[in-house]
Amino acid sequence: MQHSLKSINSLLGLAVIIGSVLSACGGEEKSDLSTKPNVIVIYTDDVGYGDIGVYGGMIPTPHIDRLAKEGLLMENAYATAATCTPSRYSMLTGEYAWRAQGRGVAPGDASALIREGRETWPAIMQRAGYRTAVVGKWHLGLGGDAGPEWNGEISHGPLDIGFDYAFILPSTGDRVPTVYVEDRHVLNLDPQDPIEVNYRQKVGDRPTGLDHPELLKMMWSHGHNQTIINGISRIGYMAGGESALWRDEDFADVFVDKSVRFMTDAGDSPFFLFLATHDIHVPRMPHERFHGKSGYGYRGDALLQLDWTVGEVLSFLDEKALAENTIVIFTSDNGPVLDDGYEDMAEELIGDHKPWANLRGGKYSTYEAGTKVPMVVRWPKGIRSGTVRSALFSQVDMMGSFAGFLNEPYDRNQAEDTTDSWEALVGRDTEGRNGLVQEAIQGVLSYVSRDGYKFIPAHQGPELVPWGTGISTGFLPEDQLFYLLDDPGEKVSIAAAQPDKLKELKSLLDAVRKPIEKK
Numbered sequence: 001m002q003h004s005l006k007s008i009n010s011l012l013g014l015a016v017i018i019g020s021v022l023s024a025c026g027g028e029e030k031s032d033l034s035t036k037p038n039v040i041v042i043y044t045d046d047v048g049y050g051d052i053g054v055y056g057g058m059i060p061t062p063h064i065d066r067l068a069k070e071g072l073l074m075e076n077a078y079a080t081a082a083t084c085t086p087s088r089y090s091m092l093t094g095e096y097a098w099r100a101q102g103r104g105v106a107p108g109d110a111s112a113l114i115r116e117g118r119e120t121w122p123a124i125m126q127r128a129g130y131r132t133a134v135v136g137k138w139h140l141g142l143g144g145d146a147g148p149e150w151n152g153e154i155s156h157g158p159l160d161i162g163f164d165y166a167f168i169l170p171s172t173g174d175r176v177p178t179v180y181v182e183d184r185h186v187l188n189l190d191p192q193d194p195i196e197v198n199y200r201q202k203v204g205d206r207p208t209g210l211d212h213p214e215l216l217k218m219m220w221s222h223g224h225n226q227t228i229i230n231g232i233s234r235i236g237y238m239a240g241g242e243s244a245l246w247r248d249e250d251f252a253d254v255f256v257d258k259s260v261r262f263m264t265d266a267g268d269s270p271f272f273l274f275l276a277t278h279d280i281h282v283p284r285m286p287h288e289r290f291h292g293k294s295g296y297g298y299r300g301d302a303l304l305q306l307d308w309t310v311g312e313v314l315s316f317l318d319e320k321a322l323a324e325n326t327i328v329i330f331t332s333d334n335g336p337v338l339d340d341g342y343e344d345m346a347e348e349l350i351g352d353h354k355p356w357a358n359l360r361g362g363k364y365s366t367y368e369a370g371t372k373v374p375m376v377v378r379w380p381k382g383i384r385s386g387t388v389r390s391a392l393f394s395q396v397d398m399m400g401s402f403a404g405f406l407n408e409p410y411d412r413n414q415a416e417d418t419t420d421s422w423e424a425l426v427g428r429d430t431e432g433r434n435g436l437v438q439e440a441i442q443g444v445l446s447y448v449s450r451d452g453y454k455f456i457p458a459h460q461g462p463e464l465v466p467w468g469t470g471i472s473t474g475f476l477p478e479d480q481l482f483y484l485l486d487d488p489g490e491k492v493s494i495a496a497a498q499p500d501k502l503k504e505l506k507s508l509l510d511a512v513r514k515p516i517e518k519k
Contacts, residue, residue: 033129036270036406037379038263038326041398042310043091043274045084045137045172045281048336050357051303052374058353059294059303063311064376067330071378072387072427078448079334080396081439082363082370084172085139087333087395088276089113092121092140092161094399094415098439099515108175108236109148109197110141112156119411121399122162125272128406131165133262134158136255136276138168142181150177150195150241154184163274167258169246174282174341176238178229178246180254188244195241202226204239218283218298222468224341232283232342248285251278252305256312263316275313279306282340297349299338324380331375331395337363337469347470360490364465366440366456366474367490383426391432392450397421437512441465444475447509452485455505481505 053061054068080090085106086097093114097103103113114120122132142148142157148170149155158166167182177197180187186195196203207215209225210233217231227238230247246254259275279286279302286298286305294300310330317323336355338346340363361367375393377383396417403410404420423429435449446456461475474480474490481495481502495502 033270034268036129037381038271038273038322039125039130039402040273040275040313040326040328042313042328042330043088043136043276044306044330044332045276045278046334046336046340046363047280047303047306047332047374048355048357048362048369049359049372049374050353051280051336051355054376055374056354056357057303058351059296059300061303061307063307063314064330066314067310067328067378068376070380070385071328071376071383072389074375074377074393075388075390076432077331077373077375077393078371078395078436078438079332079373080371080394080437082334082361082365083439083441084137084281084333085113086439088140090417091395091398093118094121094396094410094418096396096417096437096439098437098443098445099417106139106141106171107199108171108177109199110171111143111145111147112141112160114140114161115156116160118161119414120162121402122158122272122274124162124399124403124406124408124410126162126164128408129270130272131262131266131269132163132272132274133165133167133259134163134274134276135167135258135262136169136274137172137278137281138166138181138276139171142170150179150186150197151189151191152185154181154186157181157184159183165262167255168276169251169278172281173248173251173278173285174224174234176227176229176234176236177241178234178238179241179244180246186241186244189241190243193240193242195244196239197236198238199236202237204237206237206239208237209233218285219343220341221339221343222341224282230285232285248283249287252287252309256309259313260316263320263322275309277306277309279303279309280336282342282344284342284344284346295349296351296353297345299344299346300349300353327377327379327382329375329377329398332373334371335359335362335365335369335373337471339469341467358488360472361474362469362471364441364469364473365471366438366444366446367472368454368484368488370440370474371438377425377427379426387427389424389427389430391424391429392434392436392448393421393424393432394436396436397425397433401425435508435512437509440474442473442475444473445509445513446474447505447512448484449505449508452483453501453505454482454484454490455502455509456480456482457506457509479506
C-alpha cells in the first residue's frame with residue numbers, strides 16, 4: 001500500500017511539473033476558457049483619421065475617447081484598402097483582397113466572397129472556444145455562384161465561415177435589398193410577398209428617386225437614384241418584402257440590442273463580437289434623437305450616434321463586470337468622404353472639423369487619408385491606460401495576432417499575408433511591421449515602410465475620384481515618393497531627389513505582389 005501511495009504521489013508530482021511547463025508555453029491558457037479575454041471589434045464605416053476627438057476631431061466622441069484614455073491609441077494603423085469590401089475581406093481572411101479578381105466593392109446581390117472551407121479570423125476564435133457573432137454591415141456577398149436566395153435559406157454566409165450568430169445588413173444601406181438577414185434568413189419576410197432584386201433593370205412598382213424626387217426625404221446627388229425605400233433612393237431595384245424592410249434611423253439601436261443579447265447569451269464562454277456599424281456611411285440617417293445635436297449636419301449627428309453605440313457597449317461591460325478582461329478594438333474600414341451620393345449637407349456644414357486630419361485624400365484614394373485610420377484598443381488586464389504608440393500596424397494582421405496570442409494554428413497557405421503583430425496590438429512593440437500595402441480604386445497599390453517612406457506607382461487615372469466626391473485619387477503618370485514623417489500631407493514628392501529609396505520601395509512592393517509559393 002505504501003508503495004502504491006508513493007507511486008501515486010510521484011505521478012501527481014509529475015503532473016504538477018507538466019502543468020507548469022504547459023502553462024509557461026501557453027498550453028494551460030489555451031485549455032482554460034475562463035482566462036481568455038472577450039473580444040469586441042467595433043468596425044466603423046468611412047470614419048476618418050481626424051473624425052475622433054482624441055485624434056483632433058471637433059465633434060465630441062467621449063466614449064471612444066474613453067477607450068483610448070483607458071487603453072492604447074495607435075497613431076500609425078491602416079486598413080488594407082480605401083474601400084470597404086476589400087478591407088473587410090482582408091481583415092477576416094488574413095489575405096490581401098487584391099490577390100484575386102472580384103474582391104472590389106461588392107454589389108448588393110453579390111455571391112459570397114468568403115466561402116466555406118476558407119480560413120478566417122472568426123473560425124480561429126471559434127476553434128479556441130469562443131462564441132462568435134457578427135452584427136451590422138456585411139458587404140462580402142452571400143450565397144453560391146448564383147447569389148443569395150432571398151426568399152429561402154441563404155447559403156455561404158457568416159455561419160459557414162466561423163460565426164455562430166449573424167445579424168447583418170447584406171450589403172450597405174445605400175443598396176437593395178433593404179432588409180436584415182438573421183443567420184440564414186431574411187428577417188420578418190412574408191412568403192406571400194417575395195423579394196426580387198435586380199441591378200440591371202427595374203422590377204416591381206416602387207417609385208425611383210430619378211422619376212419621383214418629390215417623394216424623397218433626402219435628395220440624391222450622384223448615382224443612388226433607383227428604388228425608394230423609407231424616403232431614400234438606393235442603388236439597385238427591389239420589389240416585394242414589404243414586411244421585412246428596415247428603417248434606417250433604427251440601425252444603431254437594433255445593432256446594440258442584438259449585440260447585447262449575444263454577449264448575454266454567451267454565458268460563461270468567452271465571446272468574439274464583430275460589431276460593424278453603419279452610421280457614417282451613406283445614406284446618413286441617424287435616429288431622430290440625434291438630429292441637429294452636432295451642429296455639423298447628419299454626418300456629424302451620425303458620429304454622435306456612433307459614439308453612443310460605443311458607450312452602450314462599454315456600459316454593458318461595466319454592468320456585467322466584464323470590462324477588466326475584455327479587449328475592445330475600435331477602428332475604421334477606410335477613410336472619410338463627404339458627398340458620397342446624397343445631398344445631406346456634409347460638405348456645407350463641415351466647418352472646422354477635418355475628418356482627414358492633416359492627411360491628403362480620403363475614401364477611394366491612394367493618398368494616406370484613404371487607408372490610415374483611427375484605431376484604439378482597450379484591455380485593462382493587458383494594456384496600460386494612456387498608452388500611445390506609432391508602431392506600423394495593418395488590419396490584415398488581426399487574424400495572425402489573435403492566432404498567435406491564443407496559440408491556435410491556422411492555414412498559412414490561405415491566410416498568407418497576416419502576421420503575428422500581437423506585441424504592437426497591445427502596445428508593447430513600438431516599431432511594428434516592416435511595411436504594408438495600401439489598395440486604392442482601380443487596383444492601384446502603394447507601399448508604406450516602417451521608416452516612414454511611401455511609394456505610389458505611376459498610374460494613368462483621373463486626378464479626382466470620378467463620381468463627384470471631390471477627393472484626390474493620388475494618380476499621376478510618374479512614380480511618387482514621400483517621407484511621411486516630414487510630409488504627412490504628401491504635398492511634395494521626393495522621387496527625383498531620392499532615386500535609390502524609390503527603387504528600394506518599388507522592389508519591396510514587387511516582392512509582396514508576387515504570388516507566395518504554397519507549401
